[in-house]
Amino acid sequence: MEQPGGGASGGRAFGGVEKAGSVIHVLLRLLKRRLFKSPPAPLRVAALLAAVLLYGTTGFLYFELSRNPNLTWADGLWWSVVTVATVGYGDLYPGTPGGRFVVALPVMFFGIGLLGYVLSLAATALIQAKTKELHGMGSRKLKGHLVVLNYPSLAKVERLLAELTRDALFESGTDVVLVDEDLPEIPPELLSRRVHFVRGNPARDETLARASIDDAAYAVVLSKRPGDPHSDDLSVAITLAVEARTKKVHTVVECVDFETQELLRKAGCDSIVCTSRFDAHFLSHELLNPGVQEVIEDLTSSHEGQQIYLTPFRGSAAARFEEVAEASRKHGHLALGVQRGASRQLNVAKDHEVKPGDSVISIGPKRMPPLG
Structure with missing residues (x-):
């Protein structure tokens, strides 16, 4: 210039x-x-x-x-x-x-x-x-996460997440997506737990897509109204929608009515937890064996004490149960039996054959690595 x-x-x-x-x-x-x-x-x-x-x-x-x-x-x-x-x-x-x-x-x-x-x-x-x-208006692009479908109460969702995060199988950094149609806004207590929120009908394909259900590792369908058998209708519809989109996600469904289990099995879910199924069991056992309720709670809760675990046996050849029990003791576990497919055997003999692909049922303070 x-x-x-x-x-x-x-x-x-x-x-x-x-x-x-x-x-x-x-x-x-x-x-x-x-x-x-x-x-x-x-x-x-x-x-x-x-x-x-x-x-x-x-x-x-x-x-x-x-x-x-x-x-x-x-x-x-x-x-x-x-x-x-x-x-x-x-x-x-x-x-x-x-x-x-x-x-x-x-x-x-x-x-x-x-x-x-x-x-x-x-x-x-x-x-x-x-x-x-x-307000759950957006979409979540995640992989390997947990999708919780339905929001019965804050206390129940918090207990579920607390139990999961104490187990080594569920990584502490795993993201969680909560899907519910009626919840106006995600509670502050869940934000600190890395919980994302998607508002919408969980039985609709569009809502499941916003929750990245195709790339999820786990899905839990909670009963919308615990104690109301009619809430199982929504659980069945949600299960059908999830299984129609993907077979890769491991789905656990909670139901109220025992008769609904057959419908859920036909829908294709992996596991069913029927709350009414255990009520009579707990009451009768507590009546005949006072204090057994605390024992059962200790075995099923990760909060403290001992828990029940199913550990895969991945040996190259079959082994005697006595050998598997000894390997479990080295990890601080007491072996109780063997699960093979849908069949479970407890208190088995020492020479009982444990095959590759079986799961060892044991009690221990924390999850042990696969055996074999």
Whole structure:
């Protein structure tokens, strides 16, 4: 850029003022048309901000090169960014009247306004995203996670998650997606447990897709209204929807009515927990063996004490139960029996054959690695 000098300097300065005035006029028209008549799109605002930076860079160089011939385009851009951001380091500043009043003042007014608007758009987008997450309006792109379908109560969901996270098989960093149609907002207590929320009918394909059910590792269908047998109808519908989408996810379904189990098996779920099935068992055992309820609770809870585990036997050949029991003792476990498919045998003989693919039933303080 040629440096202004002598009489030509005044003419060039005047021409620069005219050009700068034209640019400002265009900016004013754009602002009036886009900012005040209709809410501007983020890309349009970003384009206006880029125009302000370009105007500031070229204008700063045009007027200030006569005072400082060593200025570069990078210097002009740096000054424009610092001015728009209201930082004002002071390392570069306009010293000519044209640089101050024709370039600096418009850049300050328009640049600060546009930058503030861009920042407000970003803040609004973040707030809207958080609001959508809290109200379950978005989708979750996850893999290897747990999907909990239905929300009977906060206490029940918290107990379920507490039991799962104490087991080594369920990694502490595993994400959880809660799906429910009636819950308006995810409780704060569940947010701290890495629980995501998807609001919608769990029996609908679109809702399951938003919960990434196809890539989930586990799915638990809770009874919507514990104690009400009619809630099993929804559980069956949800199970059918899940199994129709994917067979890879391991599905456990809670039911109230014992008669519903056959329908759930036909639906294709992997496991069924019927709460009414155990009521009479617990009552009769507690009546005949006072204190047995605490023993059963200890064996089925991961909170403390000993628990029941099923550990896969992965040996290359069959082994005697006596050998498997000895291997279990090294891990602090007491072997009780063997499960083969849907068949279970407890208190078996020492020479009972344990085949590869069987599971060893044992009691221990924590889960042991596969045997064999």
